Amino acid sequence: MAKNETRRMRAIDDVSFDIHRGEFFGIVGRNGSGKSSLLKVLASIYRADGGTMFMDGRLAPFIELGVGFNPDLNARENIVLNSVMMGLTRNEGLSRVDKVLEFAELEEFDQLKLKNYSSGMMVRLAFSTMLEADADILLIDEVLAVGDAAFQQKCADVFVEMRESDKTVVLVTHDMASVERFCHRAMLLQDGQVRMIGDPEDVTREYMRINFSHGAEGLAAGVLSEDEMAARVVDVWLEDAAGRRVRDVEIGDRLRVRVEVEAQEDIERPLFEVTFSNSQKQHVVGFVEKDEFDLLRAGERLVVSTDLENVLTPDRYHLNLHLCRNSNRGDIALQGVDLLDFVVFGQTDAPGLVEVEVESHSRIEPGGDGDG
Amino acid sequence: MAEAPKARPRNPNLRRVRGPSAIGGGSRRFFELLWLLSLTDFKKTYFGTVLGYVWSLLRPAAMFVVLLFVFTQIFRIDGSNVPNYPVLLLFNIVAFSAFQESTLASVESVVAKEGIVRKTQFPRLVIPLAVVATAFMNLGVNLIAVLVFMLAYGVDPTWTWLLYPLILLLLLTFTTAVSMILSSLYVRYRDVGIIWSVLVAVLFYGSAVLYPLESVPDEYQNLVLANPLTPMFEQGRQWVIDPGAPGALVDGWTGLIIPAVIYVTVCVMAVVVFRREAPRVAEDL
Numbered sequence: 202m203a204k205n206e207t208r209r210m211r212a213i214d215d216v217s218f219d220i221h222r223g224e225f226f227g228i229v230g231r232n233g234s235g236k237s238s239l240l241k242v243l244a245s246i247y248r249a250d251g252g253t254m255f256m257d258g259r260l261a262p263f264i265e266l267g268v269g270f271n272p273d274l275n276a277r278e279n280i281v282l283n284s285v286m287m288g289l290t291r292n293e294g295l296s297r298v299d300k301v302l303e304f305a306e307l308e309e310f311d312q313l314k315l316k317n318y319s320s321g322m323m324v325r326l327a328f329s330t331m332l333e334a335d336a337d338i339l340l341i342d343e344v345l346a347v348g349d350a351a352f353q354q355k356c357a358d359v360f361v362e363m364r365e366s367d368k369t370v371v372l373v374t375h376d377m378a379s380v381e382r383f384c385h386r387a388m389l390l391q392d393g394q395v396r397m398i399g400d401p402e403d404v405t406r407e408y409m410r411i412n413f414s415h416g417a418e419g420l421a422a423g424v425l426s427e428d429e430m431a432a433r434v435v436d437v438w439l440e441d442a443a444g445r446r447v448r449d450v451e452i453g454d455r456l457r458v459r460v461e462v463e464a465q466e467d468i469e470r471p472l473f474e475v476t477f478s479n480s481q482k483q484h485v486v487g488f489v490e491k492d493e494f495d496l497l498r499a500g501e502r503l504v505v506s507t508d509l510e511n512v513l514t515p516d517r518y519h520l521n522l523h524l525c526r527n528s529n530r531g532d533i534a535l536q537g538v539d540l541l542d543f544v545v546f547g548q549t550d551a552p553g554l555v556e557v558e559v560e561s562h563s564r565i566e567p568g569g570d571g572d573g
Numbered sequence: 574m575a576e577a578p579k580a581r582p583r584n585p586n587l588r589r590v591r592g593p594s595a596i597g598g599g600s601r602r603f604f605e606l607l608w609l610l611s612l613t614d615f616k617k618t619y620f621g622t623v624l625g626y627v628w629s630l631l632r633p634a635a636m637f638v639v640l641l642f643v644f645t646q647i648f649r650i651d652g653s654n655v656p657n658y659p660v661l662l663l664f665n666i667v668a669f670s671a672f673q674e675s676t677l678a679s680v681e682s683v684v685a686k687e688g689i690v691r692k693t694q695f696p697r698l699v700i701p702l703a704v705v706a707t708a709f710m711n712l713g714v715n716l717i718a719v720l721v722f723m724l725a726y727g728v729d730p731t732w733t734w735l736l737y738p739l740i741l742l743l744l745l746t747f748t749t750a751v752s753m754i755l756s757s758l759y760v761r762y763r764d765v766g767i768i769w770s771v772l773v774a775v776l777f778y779g780s781a782v783l784y785p786l787e788s789v790p791d792e793y794q795n796l797v798l799a800n801p802l803t804p805m806f807e808q809g810r811q812w813v814i815d816p817g818a819p820g821a822l823v824d825g826w827t828g829l830i831i832p833a834v835i836y837v838t839v840c841v842m843a844v845v846v847f848r849r850e851a852p853r854v855a856e857d858l
Binding site for chain 2: 222241242243244245246247248249253254255256257258260262263264265268269271273274278281282285286288290291
């Protein structure tokens, strides 16, 4: 049995940091920077070759939701099993079953075997099991990537709650918006080493800076042209009706978006997508360019001009864009984040993130005589 | 937005985190998990299929019928030399099945639970132990069926029946040790699975399961006796089925030296290998 030749790689090296009780701590970095390895070392899943680590309190030994669920058992049995994995006793687990089911809104499915659960139900169950297990320290790896929009919102609510609570949370993520929304502090890893620890805003900015070199002139926040990117943004701006560049848009005015992108490699069947994100980093609206081309050759420019109804309510916005290959949104050739910082101003009474044209009537009817 | 909590002076409650280990996470959690996992698997064999328990008995039973036919009708083991041969055969097959099923199932057990191993801090030792525990729960139930068969066949109960749990304990320990070695080595060397499936067959025919030790020609007796399983089966036979059988001491105490050394070596190896491999399992998977 010959041992395979293996190449040794130091996933993390010389990393030293403190996380305080009650802190929501973000770990960011590019793929392969050592984030997940570090989390696994913290969770005692991987063993560090050297160094020391201290902890006070009970750690939830999971880094991903739903691990350890047995598809052949029903929800109740799985909650107990998972609670025991969390370090509770069987009785403690049993006594928490109802609370978990209630939070997950799965009371009527408590006898259903997990293999018959939808993935959304599974995630809800997993998340509430984790919360009810009441660990002091939670390690979470990209949890927001799972589940549907409604569940993500629920996760976000819980995170906001955790941020204020006594729990210590370590969140590993690619999503800078989550870092800024939830974290007290964040750490940026690069090639297995700590590049920076500090305010989430500073860390995300640094992350952007090292990941995206500066783009062309005319960009509000030049965070573009990563080495691997197959195209670059030449220019992006907003216009008014007269074709003049504007910085800010009054509520109700149409948004006239102009983007010029230059391909650095051939891009087959380019797909162009734009979203607008608000000050909370929420992507409020967006569009996909309808015109289709077979090929955008290296050196050619794709010039997109779009007029769209401005449904945005007053706030500060950024424009984000993606250029994808093969009409496939997963195959990103160019990513531009937080381009074109602009403000929508004006007055509106409409609650919510967007204001849409509404046609609505109402009237008052006399009360019924049944239970007056 | 709330301010980040202020840095505090060094917390006296801080404990050193030692990283992953075979047992990791405290002994209470270890036993709770072991119990839950093996009970779950055990229940699955009973309630997961239509025939449930029948299946777990059917395999040794079918094997028993075939082997009984082969050995009594074709090779003609003489009933006068080996009293209660059919009972002995069934008894041995059921016990060997527990060893065989545990070890075969445990080979891939750690790899099969990859998700748990890679994404949670899980006491790795629980995984092969749960497999063994499940198989021995099955053995317990099967032994009740064997007991019924034994009494129906006319084997006289003796007080030495009460000693049989000692042998079960020896078998359980040995099975556990082998399972620990197999499950941890398989993570890095997938060849282990194939090698073991052959080896376990060799052990089946080389362990005095099908035949009594005294029917083995003298020049090979030492070879069969070197196998640590043989003394267990032989002693079990003497205590439970045939008080006139020679038992484990067929060759005197000196005959037990080699199997005892092998037994202890396997057990020590199990601890050493598992302790060495367990912390690395997540990376090697």
